[in-house]
Amino acid sequence: MTEPTTLSLDLGERSYDILVGKDLIRAAARYISPLLHQPRVIIVSDNNVAPVWLEPLTDSLDQAGIKSQAIILPAGEQSKNFTQLDTLVSEILGLGIERKTTLVALGGGVIGDITGFAAAITLRGIDFIQIPTSLLAQVDSSVGGKTGINTAHGKNLIGAFYQPRLVLADTDALGTLPRRQLLAGYAEVVKYGLIDDPDFFAWCENNAPALLDGDPDALGFAVHKSCQAKARIVSADERETGQRALLNLGHTFGHALEAEVGYGDKLLHGEAIGIGMVMAFELSNRIGLCDQGEVGRIRAHFEAVGLKTSLDGLADSSWSADQLISHMSKDKKVDAGSIAFILARGIGKSFVSREVSMADVKVTLERALDRF
């Protein structure tokens, strides 16, 4: 067994480790056991992940004398709502838990987000551990303590900042992912290059084909690098009063698309963010910040790997720029009516702006709606 790489997210008494490597789920007890206050966990997973990864996890826990019980939710973004949260916390309480019981989120971003939120509010806060099994969850949502659910008014509008006690990112889990899921997660990988690491973007251009074919070394490097970038940004700004907003590159546009389509399989979160990042660079180009050549390079890379760059197949004649902008105005980052955008002066040169003219946003959206 190869040793995992260990990153540390430094947040004072809420600090925790992020382990990236192979064979972590099968050896989970070794890492989890030292953190438990009692030899008992409740695992939350979904009906896609549980058939593959629940038994390896519970076997490891059993062997270490850790009692585990599992709650299995329906897979998919549709599960991230108030009704499912109510059901989940009721089931958790029904198992007769105590404040020292630990939850384990075994699954993708939806499972991590809803389980983390359930941990935040059950008995006013119990410990939880993230075992992300999708690429998106490993490189983004499992790290940094953003938990929550969606509402009819938008995505992640209800939730808490609540940090896990440990993140176990087992790259073996990525081997069983459908390519579409892997690709959607890859959008969040390449995001770190676009934010502030042009060398990593170049690495992505060179190594994406291997990564998307499931090459373990490429996956391990990308997950490690992504978690490192995220940990650095989050430790400097846990509650997103400043630079953490950079992680939302592509998200203002992306969330508007998801709200318009409805959360589900038609448009995966990572796919929306991929299109959103292209739009953010198009907007940056429109207002003279960024060369068209840079935008073209991003489009070319996305198209080469198969990431969506347009609304082709999504939008129809009922869509309008105004409607998409109205979705944006419900974003959490709105302040005194002004919407935060992540703009860029080039690849790896992004920044937060609240000075964007909505006329420019509207033209960017109209061009995107005309293009396909």
Next chain:
Amino acid sequence: MTEPTTLSLDLGERSYDILVGKDLIRAAARYISPLLHQPRVIIVSDNNVAPVWLEPLTDSLDQAGIKSQAIILPAGEQSKNFTQLDTLVSEILGLGIERKTTLVALGGGVIGDITGFAAAITLRGIDFIQIPTSLLAQVDSSVGGKTGINTAHGKNLIGAFYQPRLVLADTDALGTLPRRQLLAGYAEVVKYGLIDDPDFFAWCENNAPALLDGDPDALGFAVHKSCQAKARIVSADERETGQRALLNLGHTFGHALEAEVGYGDKLLHGEAIGIGMVMAFELSNRIGLCDQGEVGRIRAHFEAVGLKTSLDGLADSSWSADQLISHMSKDKKVDAGSIAFILARGIGKSFVSREVSMADVKVTLERALDRF
């Protein structure tokens, strides 16, 4: 206008003031305005309180140029559930709020608890202000940051530690309270005497008749004294890892009664806590900690003012000590199966114990069930 007394709850960057006095709602803008990030609040109230106090509050805000919108919930403990929370946060989001919008809880304990919890989870946390209008809320629930809702599994099992930015305890609001509500709140007042202040218990014995007749000076003194005691205990132990548990005197028994009766008008929270405190002293006497004379003095005072001291009129032949104990085992304070009890060596000499034999608890409950 007389100046309010100001207490400070010291919790570092989460510190806030508790103002106790007359005419605070009519002059609310004076105190609220300096804390707002934008000239806008959303007021949450109920259909008992709003007809009396909403207009004085909004008039004050209007005159200061602060825009306010109101959401009115049905009054009563039945509102403190998941469905009502879902409705409340949806309405809040439907008003198009931003992270800098402030919620104002105008009402009793239920309104404060659910509004505080909504503030904790909306956009992952927005500011809120407590304007408690019941005696119970003024002396207990509005101070200290415990927010939450009830579930079928028990009371306040879902929630967050989330501090308000200000507490405005206007004793004028107590003048319109039904006597039963005032008396239920009084149980939490006398609790502070029983915990660690025998002089205050003696003050209660002498001044309860005036207080319950609505004497403003007696009410003002009792609210100030109670908030002072609570602020002192909470500032030393915000998240209840130790001495804050003293505030639960009577609550382990009381919550079990509430769970058995069902949350509602049949047994108010304060009434349950009154009976629970008598039971806690009976238990303390049973295990040789406390003289029967002390228990008798408490019973005599409660009976003199009209607080329930027994299960008379509540329990029927379907009740059992085992069933009540099973409710206790779902309490948040359970640790490795052991239930925390607040015991006492006498009036004003209470302490936290995890060593209580359940056989003693059972006999205490059986005696209470036999007595009526």
